[in-house]
Amino acid sequence: MIREIEAFIYREARLLDERRFEEWIELFAPEGYYWVPGAPDQEDPYQSVSIFFDDLPLLKTRIQRIRHPKIHSQEPPTRTCHLVSNIELAKGENIDDQIAVFSAQIMTEFRLDKQRSYSGRVRHLLRLTAEGNFEILWKRVDLINCDGLFETLTIPF
Amino acid sequence: MDSYDQVSLSSLIGPDRVHKDYYIDPEIFKLEIDRIFSKSWLLVGHESQVPNPGDYVTLTLLDQPMLMSRHRDGSIHVMFNRCSHRGARVCTKPSGKALRFECPYHGWAFHTNGNHAGVPYPERYADGFIKGGDFDLARPPKQELYRGFVFVAFDSEVCDLDSFLGPMRDHIDNMVDRSPLGELEAPAGMFRYRFAANWKIQLENLNDLYHPMFTHASTTAEDGTQFRRQGAEGDEAGKVKLLEKHSSLNMQWEEQVIAGHAHGHTYMQRFPMDRENQGPVYERYKRSMVDAYGGDAEAKMMVHHHNSIFFPHWSIQYMTQHIRIMNPISVDCTENIIIPLKLKGAPEEMWKSALRSNNNSHSPSGMVMADDMDAWVRCQEGMQANGHDWIVFARSVGEESIDNEGSFEGLGTSEANARHQHKAWLHYMCGTVQGV
Numbered sequence: 056m057i058r059e060i061e062a063f064i065y066r067e068a069r070l071l072d073e074r075r076f077e078e079w080i081e082l083f084a085p086e087g088y089y090w091v092p093g094a095p096d097q098e099d100p101y102q103s104v105s106i107f108f109d110d111l112p113l114l115k116t117r118i119q120r121i122r123h124p125k126i127h128s129q130e131p132p133t134r135t136c137h138l139v140s141n142i143e144l145a146k147g148e149n150i151d152d153q154i155a156v157f158s159a160q161i162m163t164e165f166r167l168d169k170q171r172s173y174s175g176r177v178r179h180l181l182r183l184t185a186e187g188n189f190e191i192l193w194k195r196v197d198l199i200n201c202d203g204l205f206e207t208l209t210i211p212f
Numbered sequence: 213m214d215s216y217d218q219v220s221l222s223s224l225i226g227p228d229r230v231h232k233d234y235y236i237d238p239e240i241f242k243l244e245i246d247r248i249f250s251k252s253w254l255l256v257g258h259e260s261q262v263p264n265p266g267d268y269v270t271l272t273l274l275d276q277p278m279l280m281s282r283h284r285d286g287s288i289h290v291m292f293n294r295c296s297h298r299g300a301r302v303c304t305k306p307s308g309k310a311l312r313f314e315c316p317y318h319g320w321a322f323h324t325n326g327n328h329a330g331v332p333y334p335e336r337y338a339d340g341f342i343k344g345g346d347f348d349l350a351r352p353p354k355q356e357l358y359r360g361f362v363f364v365a366f367d368s369e370v371c372d373l374d375s376f377l378g379p380m381r382d383h384i385d386n387m388v389d390r391s392p393l394g395e396l397e398a399p400a401g402m403f404r405y406r407f408a409a410n411w412k413i414q415l416e417n418l419n420d421l422y423h424p425m426f427t428h429a430s431t432t433a434e435d436g437t438q439f440r441r442q443g444a445e446g447d448e449a450g451k452v453k454l455l456e457k458h459s460s461l462n463m464q465w466e467e468q469v470i471a472g473h474a475h476g477h478t479y480m481q482r483f484p485m486d487r488e489n490q491g492p493v494y495e496r497y498k499r500s501m502v503d504a505y506g507g508d509a510e511a512k513m514m515v516h517h518h519n520s521i522f523f524p525h526w527s528i529q530y531m532t533q534h535i536r537i538m539n540p541i542s543v544d545c546t547e548n549i550i551i552p553l554k555l556k557g558a559p560e561e562m563w564k565s566a567l568r569s570n571n572n573s574h575s576p577s578g579m580v581m582a583d584d585m586d587a588w589v590r591c592q593e594g595m596q597a598n599g600h601d602w603i604v605f606a607r608s609v610g611e612e613s614i615d616n617e618g619s620f621e622g623l624g625t626s627e628a629n630a631r632h633q634h635k636a637w638l639h640y641m642c643g644t645v646q647g648v
């Protein structure tokens with residue numbers, strides 16, 4: 056199983072780097088969400104500000120915006136490289152068809168001669184569908200600089 | 213000697229334009245810190261950031277390391293975060309709780325109101341040296357609290373807070389009065405940014421109705437409506453129509469009032485589609501407001517403005533519900549903090565919606581913030597170019613009404629808001645602002 060999960064997570068990262076955002080959001084379950092807390096050790100998204108806290112409709116809006124011909128903040132577009140490692144299945148947290156996965160990630164991004172890197176711990180809660188595919192119930196990225204000074208961000212971690 | 217005198221300062225500001233040095237000359241920036249920021253009331257934050265005795269936050273105000281704490285008697289204290297011994301920063305965590313502050317370098321201690329609490333092994337100091345010395349944590353010469361907003365001034369000569377705010381006091385009241393308890397809270401922390409543009413570019417942007425349909429075009433769907441910024445799941449509240457079909461301008465914008473008062477403060481009228489005033493959550497909110505204020509409830513619930521800028525460095529945005537503090541770092545660098553505000557006693561759903569709205573539009577990934585910040589940085593970069601020396605603010609020049617008290621009122625996509633700030637800037641820089 057771990058091999059399939061690794062393959063799923065690597066592919067997810069590649070879809071983002073290849074700017075295949077529509078395919079990326081298709082990985083999410085209809086009730087799925089993507090969360091990047093704005094403070095360390097948050098227990099729920101209403102405790103503190105979030106850098107991203109997107110349900111599927113908002114993710115779609117975000118992707119529409121990235122594809123908008125007049126998105127001047129993406130001229131030229133940000134290039135990214137997501138490096139995912141340290142994948143583990145979270146023991147004991149798995150119920151029925153749900154699998155919790157830990158990983159670590161470095162996303163390096165480049166735009167307008169500036170290179171920045173963002174590191175963080177990632178947690179996925181995946182569900183095994185009846186067809187035998189995985190879908191993302193939630194993905195949470197805890198950046199080590201979550202409450203630090205930022206410029207703007209466009210591409211998800 | 214300063215290289216700028218009144219004449220050369222005045223020559224930077226035309227009736228419909230400003231010279232690019234206004235934004236790019238480091239000498240101007242230094243003068244601004246002395247003559248504008250040090251002569252103004254500055255917002256430190258909200259008292260609910262330190263709700264309980266012993267709570268503290270550290271922050272930077274201009275280039276100064278500061279500390280805000282709540283003492284055991286409930287009072288709020290703003291201090292310079294600098295040990296009175298050899299100058300170490302006393303607290304380094306963004307926020308924390310302390311019985312008293314202890315400097316880690318040699319153990320000097322301070323009460324949570326900043327008073328010196330003693331030094332270890334005092335016998336090696338001359339008799340009376342410690343007791344007789346002024347070793348409290350230093351405080352800015354002025355501090356005031358208004359309805360939960362904490363202000364300081366770095367110059368004791370500044371006018372009183374009331375005259376500084378003038379009619380803008382109502383803008384604070386309007387935010388606070390919308391709470392059934394008459395109190396705001398800042399329970400969700402803050403977003404922090406640093407970007408490569410002069411502080412005044414952002415200030416000119418916040419009441420600029422000329423830019424949204426261009427700068428924020430990418431936030432709109434095909435019908436020209438922006439993504440939902442405010443309101444509960446599924447309702448249409450807070451959907452702003454930026455563009456008509458086929459990306460023509462929505463002429464509704466031209467009817468919006470933009471206005472301002474003495475000291476450079478400006479504001480604009482709320483967007484007509486700010487929020488949906490119906491539905492079960494709204495009804496519950498309305499009931500709690502009527503319980504609290506009776507016949508005044510309706511007036512207190514009314515949102516009057518979209519955002520209000522308190523020159524030179526902070527603003528309230530009513531639609532998204534936040535305060536923004538803009539800290540000038542250097543001539544081409546500004547730091548922002550954005551603190552979402554909760555209406556205490558209002559239905560929890562309203563707070564959740566406001567917080568999500570802040571995440572969606574003004575977080576580092578926020579779809580509105582990214583557009584604006586990109587534009588500000590473009591301006592700073594572009595202004596380095598030779599060829600044109602002037603930055604043009606001529607739109608609807610002379611159409612605004614101006615009164616003797618220093619207030620103005622204009623309409624829609626006029627650039628009168630920026631012209632008003634330019635005038636205030638010149639007054640400050642030449643030392644001629646009313647009441648200062």
Ligand code: FES
Nearest residue numbers: 295297298315318
């Ligand atoms: S510097 Fe603080 S105790 Fe010495």
Ligand SMILES: [Fe+2]
Nearest residue numbers: 423424427584
């Ligand atoms: Fe904007």
